[in-house]
Amino acid sequence: MSDADLLLRREELQQRILAHARGQANDALLAKMLASRALGLGELPSDLGLGMAGFAAMLERHFPGLRWSLEDDARHADRYAELEELVALMLEHVATPDIEVVAMARIVAAACMGGNHLWEDLGLWKRADLTELMTRNFPALAEKNNRDMKWKKFLYKQLCLREGIYICRAPSCEVCADYAKCFEPKE
Numbered sequence: 001m002s003d004a005d006l007l008l009r010r011e012e013l014q015q016r017i018l019a020h021a022r023g024q025a026n027d028a029l030l031a032k033m034l035a036s037r038a039l040g041l042g043e044l045p046s047d048l049g050l051g052m053a054g055f056a057a058m059l060e061r062h063f064p065g066l067r068w069s070l071e072d073d074a075r076h077a078d079r080y081a082e083l084e085e086l087v088a089l090m091l092e093h094v095a096t097p098d099i100e101v102v103a104m105a106r107i108v109a110a111a112c113m114g115g116n117h118l119w120e121d122l123g124l125w126k127r128a129d130l131t132e133l134m135t136r137n138f139p140a141l142a143e144k145n146n147r148d149m150k151w152k153k154f155l156y157k158q159l160c161l162r163e164g165i166y167i168c169r170a171p172s173c174e175v176c177a178d179y180a181k182c183f184e185p186k187e
């Protein structure tokens with residue numbers, strides 16, 4: 001399948017998912033993640049890092065009536081402690097960590113375990129989608145990223161600063177083809 005065909009299929013799938021949407025703030029972003037994941041794009045586990053029950057609850061909250069099958073693909077279980085630290089970091093920057101924000105923190109943390117840019121690992125379609133997600137769900141944390149650092153690098157830098165470590169690299173920086181672009185302006 002060509003790249004153009006894949007992108008067209010992804011958009012069509014997103015529209016089918018959105019046909020079930022309740023009209024909540026994160027519906028479109030979640031639909032993009034689900035469409036990408038269904039086509040093997042991104043690095044999220046099939047349950048988006050929410051666990052089976054959390055995934056089912058997310059579907060019911062955002063896309064009631066949507067049928068979705070999950071694979072048995074527990075990714076990154078060996079990095080559970082790191083994942084939980086990332087979730088805690090994001091939740092420290094919200095006034096009231098409701099079920100929606102907790103779910104988004106878990107999804108973002110699960111995607112941080114991937115080896116590409118965070119927006120790609122999430123299955124989002126452009127970096128601006130991730131900025132929208134972070135600004136909507138973690139506004140105080142997004143406000144701290146006032147130098148437009150790439151999001152995964154920014155999150156790991158925040159973890160390092162919490163621990164008093166001032167030289168910190170994201171886990172995949174050394175292999176990233178775009179390392180030199182980490183501080184370029186947004187697209």
